[in-house]
Amino acid sequence: MQRRFNPLEADAKWQRVWEDRQSFRASDTSDKPRSYVLEMFPYPSGRIHIGHVRNYTMGDVLARFRRMTGHEVLHPMGWDAFGMPAENAAMEKKVHPGEWTRSNIANMRAQLKRLGFALDWSRELATCEPDYYGHEQALFLDLYAAGLVYRKESAVNWDPVDMTVLANEQVIDGKGWRSGATIEKRKLSQWFLKITDFADDLLSGLDTLDQWPDKVKLMQENWIGKSVGLQFSFALDHAVNDIERLEVFSTRPDTIFGASFAALAADHPIALALAKTDPLLAAFADECRQSGTAAAEIETQEKKGYDTGLKVIHPFNGSELPLFVANFVLMEYGTGAVMAVPAHDQRDLDFARKYMLPVPRVVAAEGDETKPIHDEAYSGPGALVNSDFLNGMAVEAAKVAVIARAESEGWGTGTTVWRLRDWGVSRQRYWGTPIPFIHCDACGVVPVPKDQLPIVLPEDITFDIPGNPLDRHPTWSQVDCPQCGKAARRETDTLDTFVDSSWYFIRFASQPKDKPFDREEVARWLPVGQYIGGVEHAILHLLYARFWTRALQHIGLIDVAEPFAGLFTQGMVTKETVRRKTPLQYLEMDGSVTSYPTNILQPEGTGWLSPEEVEWIGDIPIEKVTRAIAQVGRVEKMSKSKKNVVDPDDIVDQYGADAVRWFMLSDSPPERDLPWTDSGIEGSWRFVNRLWRLFGEASEIGVGGADKTLDRKLHQTIDGVAKDIEALSFNKAVAKIYELTNAVEKAAPSTSRATAIRALARLVAPMMPHLAEEAWSDMGETGLIADAPWPAVDPALLVDDEVTIAVQVMGKLRDTLTVPKGTAKDLLEKMALAAPNVARTLDGVVPKKIIVVPDRLVNLVL
RNA sequence: GCGGACGUGGCGAAAUUGGUAGACGCACGGGACUUAAAAUCCCUCGCCCUCUGGGUGUGCGGGUUCGAGUCCCGCCGUCCGCACCA
Numbered sequence: 001m002q003r004r005f006n007p008l009e010a011d012a013k014w015q016r017v018w019e020d021r022q023s024f025r026a027s028d029t030s031d032k033p034r035s036y037v038l039e040m041f042p043y044p045s046g047r048i049h050i051g052h053v054r055n056y057t058m059g060d061v062l063a064r065f066r067r068m069t070g071h072e073v074l075h076p077m078g079w080d081a082f083g084m085p086a087e088n089a090a091m092e093k094k095v096h097p098g099e100w101t102r103s104n105i106a107n108m109r110a111q112l113k114r115l116g117f118a119l120d121w122s123r124e125l126a127t128c129e130p131d132y133y134g135h136e137q138a139l140f141l142d143l144y145a146a147g148l149v150y151r152k153e154s155a156v157n158w159d160p161v162d163m164t165v166l167a168n169e170q171v172i173d174g175k176g177w178r179s180g181a182t183i184e185k186r187k188l189s190q191w192f193l194k195i196t197d198f199a200d201d202l203l204s205g206l207d208t209l210d211q212w213p214d215k216v217k218l219m220q221e222n223w224i225g226k227s228v229g230l231q232f233s234f235a236l237d238h239a240v241n242d243i244e245r246l247e248v249f250s251t252r253p254d255t256i257f258g259a260s261f262a263a264l265a266a267d268h269p270i271a272l273a274l275a276k277t278d279p280l281l282a283a284f285a286d287e288c289r290q291s292g293t294a295a296a297e298i299e300t301q302e303k304k305g306y307d308t309g310l311k312v313i314h315p316f317n318g319s320e321l322p323l324f325v326a327n328f329v330l331m332e333y334g335t336g337a338v339m340a341v342p343a344h345d346q347r348d349l350d351f352a353r354k355y356m357l358p359v360p361r362v363v364a365a366e367g368d369e370t371k372p373i374h375d376e377a378y379s380g381p382g383a384l385v386n387s388d389f390l391n392g393m394a395v396e397a398a399k400v401a402v403i404a405r406a407e408s409e410g411w412g413t414g415t416t417v418w419r420l421r422d423w424g425v426s427r428q429r430y431w432g433t434p435i436p437f438i439h440c441d442a443c444g445v446v447p448v449p450k451d452q453l454p455i456v457l458p459e460d461i462t463f464d465i466p467g468n469p470l471d472r473h474p475t476w477s478q479v480d481c482p483q484c485g486k487a488a489r490r491e492t493d494t495l496d497t498f499v500d501s502s503w504y505f506i507r508f509a510s511q512p513k514d515k516p517f518d519r520e521e522v523a524r525w526l527p528v529g530q531y532i533g534g535v536e537h538a539i540l541h542l543l544y545a546r547f548w549t550r551a552l553q554h555i556g557l558i559d560v561a562e563p564f565a566g567l568f569t570q571g572m573v574t575k576e577t578v579r580r581k582t583p584l585q586y587l588e589m590d591g592s593v594t595s596y597p598t599n600i601l602q603p604e605g606t607g608w609l610s611p612e613e614v615e616w617i618g619d620i621p622i623e624k625v626t627r628a629i630a631q632v633g634r635v636e637k638m639s640k641s642k643k644n645v646v647d648p649d650d651i652v653d654q655y656g657a658d659a660v661r662w663f664m665l666s667d668s669p670p671e672r673d674l675p676w677t678d679s680g681i682e683g684s685w686r687f688v689n690r691l692w693r694l695f696g697e698a699s700e701i702g703v704g705g706a707d708k709t710l711d712r713k714l715h716q717t718i719d720g721v722a723k724d725i726e727a728l729s730f731n732k733a734v735a736k737i738y739e740l741t742n743a744v745e746k747a748a749p750s751t752s753r754a755t756a757i758r759a760l761a762r763l764v765a766p767m768m769p770h771l772a773e774e775a776w777s778d779m780g781e782t783g784l785i786a787d788a789p790w791p792a793v794d795p796a797l798l799v800d801d802e803v804t805i806a807v808q809v810m811g812k813l814r815d816t817l818t819v820p821k822g823t824a825k826d827l828l829e830k831m832a833l834a835a836p837n838v839a840r841t842l843d844g845v846v847p848k849k850i851i852v853v854p855d856r857l858v859n860l861v862l
Numbered sequence: 863g864c865g866g867a868c869g870u871g872g873c874g875a876a877a878u879u880g881g882u883a884g885a886c887g888c889a890c891g892g893g894a895c896u897u898a899a900a901a902u903c904c905c906u907c908g909c910c911c912u913c914u915g916g917g918u919g920u921g922c923g924g925g926u927u928c929g930a931g932u933c934c935c936g937c938c939g940u941c942c943g944c945a946c947c948a
Binding site: 840 | 930
């Protein structure tokens with residue numbers, strides 16, 4: 001056993017054993033308590049990156065730990081395999097997207113296997129295979145039958161680079177989330193999922209998710225964007241194209257007497273109608289449409305308007321208010337028109353000041369009733385003033401009163417408006433799930449009969465020109481109408497890949513051939529107990545998956561409303577960057593620095609330097625090629641462009657899987673970023689070897705017999721590490737294991753020490769499974785440590801029998817006392833006064849008051 | 863602008879209900895072993911001082927308390943999300 005630990009040998013050996021024995025295959029029939037541990041499945045880009053390793057290591061530790069604590073664990077892995085990169089590769093490398101994707105999957109599967117994850121590979125799935133997406137088509141048809149899928153012509157977000165439509169969630173600062181191209185608005189016939197039907201449920205459901213980060217819940221809440229208020233109509237003084245009334249929505253109906261104008265979006269039907277005969281308005285509307293939606297532009301953009309000359313009639317006092325077209329009113333929200341109350345809304349105020357409109361105050365805090373509004377609108381609480389029958393009411397009461405009057409008089413209703421839009425799922429791409437519909441000139445849009453599923457993608461396609469290859473395929477879209485039998489056309493749009501990832505966790509739990517899943521089997525596993533992934537999916541994926549699950553529950557296919565009971569969002573892996581420094585400077589032999597003119601020898605490239613391009617002289621980085629001094633940049637997310645990527649394969653080659661896994665769990669709390677350092681992985685590797693040597697001493701009993709102190713340390717560690725793993729506080733579990741290891745190493749040989757070493761192997765088994773198996777077998781155990789139970793805790797050993805008491809004088813530490821646990825207060829008091837450091841500090845002064853906290857401290861107050 | 867999170871050594875970080883700040887790891891420094899190196903082991907390691915002791919210290923300024931990293935009030939800074947949402 002004194003041989004050196006050879007990770008590459010041990011890793012391969014135990015990985016083969018686990019596979020041969022199908023150790024991590026989840027049983028559907030087990031009567032153990034079930035635990036579904038899931039990490040977000042990867043897109044098969046070609047290589048695993050270190051962020052995946054961190055993500056899957058966390059899930060793996062929890063999964064292995066749950067197995068050891070008697071759970072039947074489902075811990076599956078699959079591939080989010082449809083999407084644009086495969087088509088881009090097809091265009092660039094002339095390789096079929098399917099071939100590219102499947103070979104990437106093979107590579108990445110091999111990489112994952114090298115890390116020894118306890119995954120149930122028998123349930124592996126890839127969303128690009130017909131036996132997955134065919135079932136997705138069936139579910140889509142079920143949702144269609146239930147009225148949750150519809151098709152409509154609408155203005156959509158068009159990405160001119162990827163040449164496809166994007167959902168609102170996929171447009172960030174007016175740019176495509178993948179391509180970064182500025183998004184255009186286009187009118188297209190599109191498929192939509194009625195996520196808005198579930199807006200209220202998705203919002204209130206957040207309250208049931210007590211094991212989700214507040215941050216994610218808040219982000220979803222904001223995204224869903226519920227606003228409660230009054231929708232009502234103003235009468236117009238002149239009809240426009242037979243439109244006699246103007247519908248507006250307001251969350252502040254209480255301020256209705258403060259309205260001094262009304263405003264329309266440039267695309268509002270009234271504005272469009274007026275623009276036909278008013279070239280100046282048409283020009284203004286065009287200007288509004290062109291203005292960008294980027295953050296910086298909105299920030300600085302001036303409020304602008306165009307007076308239509310029309311008036312709206314105030315529903316209570318009959319006064320006439322001017323009607324403007326204004327650049328700050330959005331057609332997509334509410335009714336595309338607003339009642340403007342400058343005193344209590346900042347945008348309305350800015351606008352009113354510019355166009356010299358009145359600013360009557362109608363809400364005031366006590367004493368402010370006659371205080372005029374200057375540059376800042378008042379949106380705080382208070383009582384209504386200058387508001388007729390509302391005067392004196394509080395804001396909330398006034399809202400209720402106005403809504404009641406509007407409803408009884410028939411010109412408005414209390415309404416809720418949502419920011420959430422329906423989910424547009426059509427994509428004009430090849431590499432996605434074909435939408436199972438047929439367009440017939442006679443019958444219209446006809447769903448594909450389920451017995452004709454799956455609609456499989458054609459293999460013979462070309463990528464030589466941009467656009468959707470399915471549109472160009474000579475025969476694929478030609479099909480007979482299922483209803484009338486006449487020649488018809490297949491839908492050539494495919495589904496957004498976020499649909500694929502909205503139900504894969506259900507398919508993992510149950511994968512019959514003839515249907516998407518079996519209801520009873522799903523009920524045994526769902527919801528996912530612990531879901532782990534990056535925070536970048538806080539809205540997109542996690543909202544869509546919640547919606548899809550609720551929709552399936554709504555149509556009676558499954559029994560849970562929420563797919564993920566526990567969610568954990570882990571931080572990124574970062575690394576220091578190194579950049580070229582200009583003008584170039586050189587380190588001379590004597591340590592001095594020489595500068596050279598900037599016009600000679602300027603090297604090319606981005607300026608980021610990879611570790612291979614840099615040599616370190618002390619802590620000064622030198623670029624090898626130019627010999628110039630470089631500079632250490634910020635610690636940033638690993639990326640090719642910053643040249644700070646670490647490849648998992650390389651480091652597994654060098655240190656083995658366990659050292660890498662251990663490093664992923666050490667130091668940084670899992671929700672925070674983890675800075676990768678070479679010395680850090682070295683340290684992990686050192687610890688692997690330290691443990692290996694210690695495991696070799698498992699049978700050294702010595703003469704001592706029991707070692708009570710070590711027994712306590714062991715049991716406290718077993719207990720603490722279990723709690724830390726349950727809480728996903730891996731960094732704390734790691735620290736406790738280090739502490740125990742230090743204690744065991746220092747302890748003299750004894751039966752306690754031998755016991756502790758054996759227990760230590762099981763404590764590290766979830767984190768370093770290969771080392772643990774190797775040691776376990778060397779210790780003479782016959783079974784696998786992967787199947788071994790978590791060590792039992794003796795509660796009697798969790799409490800110390802001796803405690804260290806702090807002795808303070810006026811709150812400052814002066815001495816400590818070591819006493820038996822539970823020592824009486826008066827005795828502690830005496831001992832504290834007698835302590836030498838305390839006596840010297842007191843110098844004869846008698847304390848006025850003595851505070852004794854048993855087993856903690858004594859504080860002498862003078 | 864709105865909402866949220868976070869500020870602790872050279873670095874990553876610990877710290878139950880307010881109760882010995884800096885566990886654990888990394889780096890640095892010193893030592894042992896060695897012909898030498900690697901590996902390993904031991905020691906030191908917040909800052910300052912008149913150093914068997916004392917002062918000071920958790921972004922800054924106040925407050926509550928016998929006692930504050932932790933609670934309260936007011937600032938400053940960093941990061942994240944949303945963004946003309948009526």
